[in-house]
Amino acid sequence: MTIDIHAAVLWLAPNAVPGVDFRVQDDGDGPYIADWRMQAPPPSTAELAAAAQAAQLPLLCAQIDSAADAARRAVSGDPLRAVEYEKSAAEAQAFKEAGYPADAVPRTVAAWAINGRTAQQAADSILAEAAAYTEALYQIRETRLQAKELIRQAMANGNVEQAQDIAAETIAAIEAAVAGIGNNA
Incomplete structure (x- = not known):
């Protein structure tokens, strides 16, 4: 199952702004967080899956x-x-x-x-x-x-x-x- 990273991040950080606070990218091997600009550390794959x-x-x-x-x-x-x-x-x-x-x-x-x-x-x-x-x-x-x-x-x-x-x-x-x-x- 592919994780909807945007939805997962927004579930974990409702005030986050995609493209500003984080950026999701897919180079052909599936989406991943390419850029993270929030104070908290980026969520793990397990945290993203649970949040999604x-x-x-x-x-x-x-x-x-x-x-x-x-x-x-x-x-x-x-x-x-x-x-x-x-x-x-x-x-x-x-x-x-x-x-x-x-x-x-x-x-x-x-x-x-x-x-x-x-x-x-x-x-x-x-x-x-x-x-x-x-x-x-x-x-x-x-x-x-x-x-x-x-x-x-x-x-x-x-x-x-x-x-x-x-x-x-x-x-x-x-x-x-x-x-x-x-x-x-």
Whole structure:
């Protein structure tokens, strides 16, 4: 396994500036620290390997969080659209509970009652989409949090490749969870 020396050094010395405090070079036999300008002695290969492994945990968790954020944005668009969707779902639910009265169609439902769609069909469509949206949010949250815990466990056991696989599988599962929902439809 090649050590990510930049990540390892920055894990060990978060305030270090690459190219100023240290320089990594690769002459074809693998990367190494070519120049070290910090007061502390340069880290050993073992220290770099341990730091590179430790640096993977927050990186993998951040990748999962980023995928989850992107999935939520893909479904709802911007935060105000999410508010619009929630308002539409609440109004559609109240309209349904009132028995779909033709003389009291909420504006959010009426706006979707187009292209031959009745107010009842529009309300039911809004509610079905809201249910799918809510389920996708639950799946994203559950998948994200479970994966981050599995990654922590794998890293604690020294299984970096397993942790990387978990992250990759989780990102794919998060993307699949929102396929065809909301703005992804």
